[in-house]
Amino acid sequence: MNSTHSRFARTWLAVATLLMVPVALAPVAAQQTATKPAPAKPAASAPAQTTPAPAAPAKSAATLDRTKMPPIGKTPILRVPTWTKTTLANGAELIVSERHELPLVSFSLNILGGSAQDEAAARRGLAGLTAAMLSEGTKTRDGEALSNAMQMLGASVSANIGTESGSLSFVSTSGKFAPMLDLLADMLLNSTFPQDALERLRAQRLVSLTQARSQPGSIARNVFPMTIYGSGHPYGSVVTTETLNAITRDDVVALHRAYFQPGRAVLVVTGDVAAATVKATVEKALAAWPAGGSKPVFAYPALPKPAATTIYLVDKPGAAQSTFAIGLPGPARDTKDYYAIHVMNMMLGGFFQSRLNANIREEKGLSYGVSSSFAFGRGPGAFRAGGDIVSAKSDVALVEFIKELKGIGGARPVTDEELKTAKDALVQSLPERFSSVSSVNASIRTLATDGLPETYYQQFGAAVSAVTTADVTRVARQYVDLDHLAIVIVGDRATIEGPLKATGVAPIVNLDLDGKVVAGK
DSSP: HHHHHHHHHHHHHOOOOOOOOOOOOHHHHHHHHSOOOOOOOOOOOSSSOOOOOOOOOOTTTTTTOOOOOOOOOOOOOOOOOOEEEHHHHTTTEEEEEEEOSSSEEEEEEEEEHHHHHHHHGGGGGGGHHHHHTSSBBBBSSSSHHHHHHHHHTOOOEEEEEEEEEEEEEEEEEEEGGGHHHHHHHHHHHOOOHHHHHHHHHHHHHHHHHHHHHHHHHHHHHHHHHHHHOOOSTTTTTTOOOOHHHHHEEEEEHHHHHSSSSSSGGOOOOOSSOOHHHHHEEEEEEEESOOOOOOOOOOOOOOOOOOOOOOOEEEOTTTEEEEEEEEEEOOTTTTTHHHHHHHHHHHIIIIISHHHHHHHIIIIIIOOSSSEEEEOOOOOOEEEEEEEEEEEGGHHHHHHHHHHHHIIIIIOOOOOHHHHHHHHHHHHHHHHGGGGSSSHHHHHHHHHTTTTTOOHHHHHHHHHHTTTOHHHHHHHHHHHSSSSSSSSEEEEEEEHHHHHHHHTTTTOEEOOTTTTTOOOTT
């Protein structure tokens, strides 16, 4: 067994450590006493051998009355934790929030900016490969030794570079925090990026790309952004076989050197630590990380001129379902209409009770679930509505999608009850964002990566509550532009093109799996 196989086996076949939670049980006799009805006392004149009739069981006061709606539980209380901010000697920002209920610590080293800022279009996939290569070995440990060291500490480091931010993170017990931080620092500062590991990871991704071409959902995820942004925009440029094959080890080393710099880093520590002392621990682990770098500028090219609403049909012969992706470029996260859009989208397709899901899934039975969302990037993140539809009903679903998009814009006015339900769902879900050391860490780092004010969570409830039905209608009309929608449908062209055309919703343009127009069709 070679080192790669050995490390795989160690990672996936290791026996998990179970945390046993003691449960107090009543003694057996006590349980019997509590659950077994006492026999009826025989009358004095009855013969001794006569068996008494069992007493009727007492009616429990806690018996559920299924004819009545159960009462609504208490509204969750929002408790936003406090945190401290300081700066390390190398210029990285450090944020610490103490939480001592459990001996756990969540750590994240977050880098502002991502593939959209630091990756060339001809090298799409480089950022993801670079992040994956951090676990393939350092100057003192090969990949297997690194994996074994983490297993001995009962934790693992997750590395990721996304579109507009990246991170190295882990969750550990408080007693293992310092040694885990040392391992993370070793990966950050001493990775060797072995060529054989690069080839293995590249091969895995090439296989994944091939597999994705047979999956309608994956095809739609690639074709939709290319359609609305164009391949020249970072949001519309996707990883291809050509871009993956163009990546060299020198590219990986260069991106790592340019990207992971303390001047663009925000470190977040949450959990069972002391803010007064954790800075020294972090400084010691990252002492060899030299100062440098600066926060990126999130500048994006102009969007292409919006086309008139069009159905872009991608043929997937024999597909049992059609995947829909309907939308257009939306606003950036810093839009003044953020809260109104958030509320509007909840009603449209943001949760199970939304209009889209209630219609297309619950009433019509055309899908297991449909939804809508706004990406809200630092640039013009996309609005997208869609889901998987039973192939034979693709035309019916299209009509219903358009009906609901029109409806939220005023054709079917929003009711006060809908508005209240959407607001409650948003506000009452907020406390969950602070329910664990990991969720607290994620919530704090979101402020940094999205450029939000520190009072964002405290103000969220009031800002959502201030949204009116008029606001909802206004932003729906403004940001869900029915005249300039890209309707991407991946499905069996032979059976769905005719019915789709018959709806009269929009003209049809046929695309191949790469999002290119099929000539003569």
